Structures are given as C-alpha cells and as structure tokens.
Amino acid sequence: MSAVPAAPDQIVHVVDDDEALRDSLAWMLEANGHAVAVHESGEAFLAACTPEMTGCVLLDVRMPGMSGLEVFEELGRRRCGLPVVFITGHGDVPMAVSALKQGAVDFVEKPFGEREMLRVVEQCLRLERETRDRRLQEADTARRLGLLTQREREVLELIIVGKLNKQIADVLGISIKTVEVHRARVMEKMGAHSLAELVQHVVVLEPGAVPR
Template sequence: MNALPAEPDQIIYIIDDDEALRDSLVWLLESNGYKVLAHESAEAFLDVYNEDLTGCLVLDVRMPGMSGLELFEELGRRRCTLPVIFITGHGDVPMAVSALKKGAVDFIEKPFSDRDMLGLIEQCLATEREHRGKRRQEADTARRLAQLTQREREVLDLIILGKLNKQIADVLGISIKTVEVHRARVMEKMGAHSLAELVQHVVSAEPAAQR
C-alpha cells in the first residue's frame, strides 16, 4: 500500500521501548516515503521536543519510566497539537480509550497490519496539515485586525453585527460617505473581497483570540 506523501516538514515520531517494533515501523514508514524519527522513551522525545514540530506521534501506551499516557498529558500541558496514535496491547485498551477522550486521534492494537497503520498515519498527517493551515489563517487575520485604526475597528464590529452603512453612521455620529471610506479600507486591510468573506475571516479568528 502506498500512502499519500507527507509534506516535506512533516515527521512521524515513534516512541516505543521495543527496539524490534521501532525498527519495523521505521522500515515500514520510510519505505512508504515518510520521514521518521524513533525514540526509545518518552523522556528522550521530550529532550528534543519543541512547539514547532510538525507531523504526528506514534506512541506506545506502556513504557518504563514515563508512560505513553503520561507523555500525552505532558504534551497537552505544553499545548502540543501534534496528532497522536497510541499503540496498545490488549490489556491496555481501556487506557487507550481514555486517551481518545482526551484528544488522541486513535489507537491501534498489537499485532496490527501495515495497511491499518499506514491508514492512520495518512489520516493524522492530513489532520495536522489542516489544523496548521487554520492556525496560519488565524494568525494572518489577527495580524490584519491589528493594522486597523480604532475607527476602522468600530466600523468592522458594526458590520459584523449586520448594520447597514446608514445605521453605522448614526451609531458613530459620522457621515455615510465617511462610513463607506472606512468600510473600503477595512475590506482592503482584511484582504476580503466580499462581506461574507470578511465575516468568515473575523469569526474564524475569534476562537484563537480567546485561547
């Protein structure tokens, strides 16, 4: 099975204390065109972790020292957004299900097929690309909002509320012509070509601003 190629900067991080399983996964994923880095422990991964990593994690539930679940929780505290696939033995399924409730993408039970693993990897990388694209869009919108003058932001807020130019003019105590000028500048600065696009940009950025 040939999985869809990852983006050049996406890396699959395998974290498992079983050397044979690590080597097997590295071979499988690299032979399907993925970039892979393997670590024998959660602690070893944390030594190289930073918030700019992209890709996904394949993480064993049960390991000596820090367990996979403990690593997952620590990454959550660090606001890590990398999708996580748990590898689990039969007795660890309840723990893996608990991790799903906390945000893990999925778990795969040993022994697993190459096809199943590659399918989950493809799903995770697609999810990570989508989320990264949304974060870039949110950051761009926040940057554009910061460029608005106070008056332009007031006009924008009223536009988002569905106010017409005359209503905006009445609320702000300015002329309709002045509202039209501000409205045009808002559209230009926000990179929006329609009212619907403008509203979509601003509304999509609101959750990010609240985080």
C-alpha cells in the same frame, strides 16, 4: 496501499522500546512517503521534543521508565499540539480509551496491519496540517485587526452584523461617504475582496466578535 505523502516538514515520531517494532514501522512509513524519527523511550522523545515540531506521534503504552500515558500527559502540560496515536497490546485497551477521552486521536492494537496504520497516520497528519493552518490564519487575522483604527473597528463590527452603509452612518453619526471610505480601508487592511471573505476572516477568531 498507496499513501498520500506528508507535507515536507511533517515527521512521524515512533516512540517504542521495541527496536524491531521501531525499525519495521519506520521502514513501512518511509516506504509510503513519510519522514520518520524513532525514539527508544518516552524520555528520549521528550528530550528531543520542541514547540516547532510538526507531524504526529505513535506512542507505545507500556515502556520502561515513563509509560506512554505519562509521556502523553507531559505533552499536554507542554501544550504540544502533535496528534498522538497509542500503540497497545490487548490488555492496554482500557488505558488507551482513557487517553482518547483526554485528547489522543486513536489507538492501534498489536499486531496491526499496514493499511490500518497508514490510515491512522494520514488522519493524524491531515489533522495537524489543518490545525496549524487554522492557527496561522488566526494569527494573521489578529495582526490585520491590529492595523485598524478605532473607527474602522466600529465600522467592521457593524458590517459583520449585516448593517448597510446608511445604517452604519446613522449608528456612528457620520456621513455615508465617510462610511464608504472606512469600509474600503477595512477591506484593504483585512485583505478581503468581498463581504463574505471579510466575515470569514473575522469569525475565524471568535464567531460574532471583533477583538478591541
């Protein structure tokens, strides 16, 4: 199976106390274009984990010391956004299902095939990229909104609910010419080239709302 390579900064973190499994997973993933980091325990992974990490985590459910579920819960407390896939034995499936309800992406039962594992990893990496891109877009939109004057925000709010320039002028008690000037400045500051693009920029933060 030909895998889609991850983004250059994405790393697949394999967390498992079984050295043979760690090595075989690392070899398979690297052979398919993925960067891999291996961790022999949950504690070792958490010690290396930083907020800047991107990629995903393949996490064994049963390990000496911290279990996979305990590691997963700690990642949640740290607000870590890395997608997690559990590696389970047959008896661990109920625990893995419980983890899915808490936000894990998937679980893979041992023994697993290369095709299945690659599919799950690529799903996780795609999800992580999309989530990161969305957060970057939200941050950029918030920054641009911060550049608007109070009057420009008022004009923006009326634009995105579909008001025409004349209607905006009537609501705000200003001339149509002034509305046009404010509208042009809003478009420029928000980096939008069309009304549709402007609306898309704003609703990415909160549909129907413009932060004040």
